[in-house]
Amino acid sequence: MARFRPGDRVRVLPDVVDTHHRTPAYVKGRTGRVHAPSGSFHDPEDRAYGGSGLPKRDLYLIEFDMQSLWGPRYGGGEEDKLLIDIYEQWLEPAGNPAGRQD
Amino acid sequence: MNAVHDMGGVPSEDPIDRSEHQLMEWERRTGALVDVLREKQLINTDELRRGIEAISPDEYRRLGYYERWSASLETLLVEKGLLTTEEIDKRAAVVGQRWV
Amino acid sequence: MGADHDHGGDHHHPGLAEDLSLGEPARRLMAMEELLVEKGVIGADEVRRVMDVIAARSPVDGARVVARAWMDPAFKLRLLEDPRAALAELGYPVVSGSKLAVVENTENLHHLVVCTLCSCYPTSLLGPPPDWYKSFAYRSRAVVDPRGVMREFGLEVGEAVEVRVVDSAADLRYMVLPRRPEGTEGMAEEDLVALVTRDSLVGVGAPNQPAVNS
Numbered sequence: 524m525a526r527f528r529p530g531d532r533v534r535v536l537p538d539v540v541d542t543h544h545r546t547p548a549y550v551k552g553r554t555g556r557v558h559a560p561s562g563s564f565h566d567p568e569d570r571a572y573g574g575s576g577l578p579k580r581d582l583y584l585i586e587f588d589m590q591s592l593w594g595p596r597y598g599g600g601e602e603d604k605l606l607i608d609i610y611e612q613w614l615e616p617a618g619n620p621a622g623r624q625d
Numbered sequence: 626m627n628a629v630h631d632m633g634g635v636p637s638e639d640p641i642d643r644s645e646h647q648l649m650e651w652e653r654r655t656g657a658l659v660d661v662l663r664e665k666q667l668i669n670t671d672e673l674r675r676g677i678e679a680i681s682p683d684e685y686r687r688l689g690y691y692e693r694w695s696a697s698l699e700t701l702l703v704e705k706g707l708l709t710t711e712e713i714d715k716r717a718a719v720v721g722q723r724w725v
Numbered sequence: 726m727g728a729d730h731d732h733g734g735d736h737h738h739p740g741l742a743e744d745l746s747l748g749e750p751a752r753r754l755m756a757m758e759e760l761l762v763e764k765g766v767i768g769a770d771e772v773r774r775v776m777d778v779i780a781a782r783s784p785v786d787g788a789r790v791v792a793r794a795w796m797d798p799a800f801k802l803r804l805l806e807d808p809r810a811a812l813a814e815l816g817y818p819v820v821s822g823s824k825l826a827v828v829e830n831t832e833n834l835h836h837l838v839v840c841t842l843c844s845c846y847p848t849s850l851l852g853p854p855p856d857w858y859k860s861f862a863y864r865s866r867a868v869v870d871p872r873g874v875m876r877e878f879g880l881e882v883g884e885a886v887e888v889r890v891v892d893s894a895a896d897l898r899y900m901v902l903p904r905r906p907e908g909t910e911g912m913a914e915e916d917l918v919a920l921v922t923r924d925s926l927v928g929v930g931a932p933n934q935p936a937v938n939s
Contacts, residue, residue, distance in 0.1 A: 541628070543675040545895045547841050548627045549634040549868065562824065564896040571675035582895055589888075593634070599872045602887040608895035632865040633841030633892060639862040641877050645855050651751040656853065657775040658758050661767050664775075674843055690844065690859045692750035699753055708760050716756035721747065 525581055526611055531557045533585060534617040535609060543571035546613045550605075554617045555587040561608050568612075581611040629682035652691040659694060668701050676700040782852035787900055788921035790815060790850070791932075792914050795905040804902070805829060817850065825850060828891060829902045830928070835882045836889045837875065837928035838899045839867035847898040851926060858927065868892055878929040901928045909935050 527533060537552035545567055561584050565576025589603040597603070627635060648656075662668045676697025680688065688696065702708045747755070761767045793815065794801035804811040808825040825847055828836040840846065841864050846854035857863050867874050871890045875882055882888055891899045903925040909917060912935065924930030 543671065543678060545842065547633045547892065547894060548631050549841075561826075561895070561897055565671070567671040567674075567895070570669055571671035573672070576671070582897075584897075589890075593869055596869060598870065599888055600884055600886075603871070604887065604889045605868055605892065606889055607892040608897055610895065630842055632861060633839075634869045635865040637862055637865040639866075641857050641862045641866070641874060642860060643857050643878070645857070648853065649751075651747060651754055653776050653779065654758060654772055655754050657772045657779060658754070658761075658767075660775045660779070661771045662761075665767070667766070677843065686861070688750065691754075692748065695750040695754040695757075699757060702757060702761075707764070707766060708757060712760060713753055713756050716760055717749070717752040720752045720755045720759070 525560055527557045527560075527581075527583055527614065527616075529557050529559055532617040533557055533583075533614045535585070536613050536615060538613075542568065544568050544610075544613075546609060547607070549592070550585070550587065550607060550609070553587060553592060555585045558584040558586040558606055560584075566610070566612075568610075582608050583611065583614065585609045585614070628678065629685045630678050648691075655691045655694050655698070659698060662698075667705070667707070668698070672701055673697050779848075779852065782848070782850065784851050784921075784923035784926060785918070786817065787847070787851045787923070787926045788918045790817075790900075791902055791921045791926070792917035794902055795909075795917055796914050801829075801902070808900075812850070824897050826897045826899050827902050828889070828899055830904045832904070833886055834889060835886050835928065836891055836899075836901045837867060837871050838891045838893060838901060839864060840893045841865070841868055842894050845893045845898055847900045849898070850900065851923065855923070875929055878924060880930055900926050903928075903932050906932050906934050 532554060533556070534554045535546060535550045535552060539551075561582040563579040563581045566574075566578075566580045567576070570576035584606055585608075587605045587607075589597045589599060589605055590601060592605055659668070659673065663670070673694070674697075677685075677693045679700065680693060680696055684696070685693065699708075699710075699713060703710055703713075758767075758772060762769050790804065790812065794804050800811060800814070803814075804827050808827050812825070828838075830836055839858075844854055844859040844864070846858060848854065863874065868890050871888050872882060893899045903921065905917075906920060909920070916935075920932045920935060922930050922932060925932045
């Protein structure tokens, strides 16, 4: 059932919305990898406004290279990573970078 | 431009203030009241977060952590018809007199 | 609206006297609690009861879990795989709602936990987060300058070690399983508990070194 598997390259949607959601600006539009599935949970974007949050949504722990996330702003090691849980509705496959139109 | 609560990576040179304060009685009451209302499924975490995010940027920066919780809780309780702003106004004035 | 109760001496809030300069948000909070009790939405003692439950939680509980994981490799695996079940083994109640996740520091890997959007923290096990965890400086800087942040806490993480910052943005609450300090072989579990600091459970610190017997 899960849309993504560990290792899959994924891109976080760049959408700017002013309703409640759990996707921070600094990862929007960025490409990372699925580190692990984190389970499924009530949809916060619905539940925040009194909805049932159903159906539950899959949550994934996504891994980004710090260097690619921040560029020269990042002063740490080459291998350093950022891990963050992102809901499935904010992710799209980025498996084929060569063939992708952004 | 990030929403005010969306702070990850926002340029900041501020050192981290590592001093800690004992939570005050009312702060601990706030946390507990929120837990009680969550247990009763009268509010949920997502609503509480949404209410905090609805605080204006200036207020968000000015208020303390549990003050933001209190503001959000009031938004939710009024929205759900459990309390009215007027009765909270009135009672808050009484509480103020009682404890000042 | 049931407003003609006697509000005189009935409301006793032990400890409130220390908060003499109650600001408006605090007054409104107290007002909301009183009104909810009067309307029968919550019971008169419920908030106090939950305050006691919360007060009983502390980083020592996290330290106990860590010390057990250091002592018992099979328990450690269960803790990483299914923290809820592992905690239940130690008698910690299963808390509904958010789910605890445990990330392990090793020789080559160091985790640091932050919540950039609010201040999510494994409160159900460790109690409320420290002030700095909720500070705007920590929330903005930890994801972009984790090594600088850790240095401010006195923790220098070697160049060869991979730093993994975990931004707990959604429904999981992350706790770090720190590395067992060198020189603790043969120590009793309760002595190991004393080495585990709260800061090491967030990743801004390391466990204390054992005292050297001279």
